[in-house]
Amino acid sequence: MSERLRVAVVGLGVGFGHLAAYRELPDLYELVAVCDPVQPKVDLARGILGVPQGYTSFDELLTNDGIDVVNVCTPPDLHVPMVKAVLESGRHAVCEKPLGGSLADVDALAACERDSSARLMPIFQYRFGRGVERVRRLLEADVAGKPFVASVETWWRRGKDYYAVPWRGRFDTELGGICVSHAIHAHDLLASLLGPIERVYARVATRVNEIETEDCTAVTLEFASGALATLTATLGSARESSRLRLAFEHFSAESSQSPYQPGSEPWTLEPATPEAGARIDAALDGFEPGPELYAGQFAAFHGALARGGVPPVTVADARAAIELVTAIYQSSRSGEAVALPIGPEHPLYDGWLP
Ligand SMILES: NC(=O)c1ccc[n+]([C@@H]2O[C@H](COP(=O)([O-])OP(=O)(O)OC[C@H]3O[C@@H](n4cnc5c(N)ncnc54)[C@H](O)[C@@H]3O)[C@@H](O)[C@H]2O)c1
Structure with missing residues (x-):
């Protein structure tokens, strides 16, 4: 076809x-x-x-x-x-x-x-951006080495005008707050680079707007690879930005701070050694990423x-994103870390609506 x-x-x-x-x-x-x-x-x-x-x-x-x-x-x-x-x-x-x-x-x-x-x-x-695709190429070419840590910031601004649309800010219609609607993109981008998550500890809070759903989160993650990550997200940042930082054995990467296209250039790649730099250059030689975003x-x-x-992007990718959301709500409510994967026996498998 x-x-x-x-x-x-x-x-x-x-x-x-x-x-x-x-x-x-x-x-x-x-x-x-x-x-x-x-x-x-x-x-x-x-x-x-x-x-x-x-x-x-x-x-x-x-x-x-x-x-x-x-x-x-x-x-x-x-x-x-x-x-x-x-x-x-x-x-x-x-x-x-x-x-x-x-x-x-x-x-x-x-x-x-x-x-x-x-x-x-x-x-x-957001997965379709020339910056993040350079990093993905390096992971595929096996030049990154061990993943150590990452941090993801989704620092956006939403106020009364945004929440004047009746379906927003309500669990029954928006299905959740910042971790479902806004930060889900950057969190998916991180998971697309670092793979499966094994453990989640999270706090969520509604601090910016008078809404039912959360608009601030702070989360820590442990990946199956052993890598660790922190995620912070707010809808009350004076300056809007999204940012990913990742430290691998052989290079560190930092995204652009463009709030709605952090996968796009400019990304900064810093090799840990001159030899790693040469391997990165070789792996990216002739690399031509396709069109971006939608x-x-x-x-x-x-x-x-x-x-x-x-x-x-597959249903399995969306499942991983929804699994993280489920774990964030469960951890925030219980005060305990939540182990993944989550199956039908989990108390929030059928949903997290309060
Ligand atoms: N990927 C992104 O970056 C991104 C950005 C914004 C919104 N979204 C998502 O897109 C979805 C829509 O968000 P939005 O901001 O465009 O909302 P919106 O309220 O601005 O637009 C939704 C539209 O759907 C229409 N609609 C409602 N019921 C319908 C029906 N039965 N049949 C056909 N149309 C119907 C409404 O009339 C409205 O025009 C949400 O899930 C939101 O999370 C994604």
Whole structure:
């Protein structure tokens, strides 16, 4: 399969960003439809971006046989039923974070994907950045050596205007606070570099906004490799930034501080020795990363489908992210460290809603 895939985007908030990214890939995708219950948003997408078909009903959209991929960009509580319906209709599904509100949700979607000929790709667009891809290349080339420690900061700012949108700040509709909605990206980026987490100790607090969900967290992690990490996140930082720092045996890496694309350049790589520097230079020689952010993820998805391979971000990746969220809530409530992996016997397997 190398033909253009016909895409529909459902939910026109950040969905406009998805539309813009698909437009950057005209050889791979054809935008055929948008869907949102708010008619003026549908009209805007059709008028400005020239999307041929518009729907105000998701059920009606799914009756359209001329769609290969449905992109779900609706509020979080709608993700699971919508993705399930998309997969059951035989179309590929792309879904914004968080994929679901519990490990049970994500495992059910994984089963749905296994039973379907279609594929499900959760969104983690920060993974597609030239800086972080340089580091990933070094890990794949085995020049990093032992991972020692890492720190991740998600220091953003959100206030009354942001929380004026009714679904935000509530467990039943947003499904959680900063660890579910905001810091999940940078935490996924770290896990994509350092692999499985074995133990989590966390505190969460609501200190910035008058909301039900948490807006500050401090977490420590132990990875299966033995590496250690700290995660801090707040929605009350005067200056917005995201930052990852990682110390390996043979080099240290520090991300850009761009709040919403920490995977992009400039990343700083500092070799521990001149010999390590030479190995790094050799491993990066001729390295040409692809497009970034949503366009990078969508391009890689097309390539994976064309090869019959697995999506560049998988349901297992989303499960790891939701497992960390589950552990953060459990640890913060119990005051104890939480061991991973988490299975159906865990008290928060079916969800962390208070
Ligand atoms: N990856 C990222 O960087 C990123 C950034 C922002 C938001 N998000 C995620 O995207 C999702 C949407 O967030 P947002 O900020 O765009 O929210 P939003 O409220 O701005 O937009 C959501 C849209 O979905 C529409 N909608 C509601 N019910 C619908 C239905 N039944 N069918 C079709 N459309 C429906 C709403 O009318 C609205 O236009 C959330 O899960 C959020 O966490 C991800």
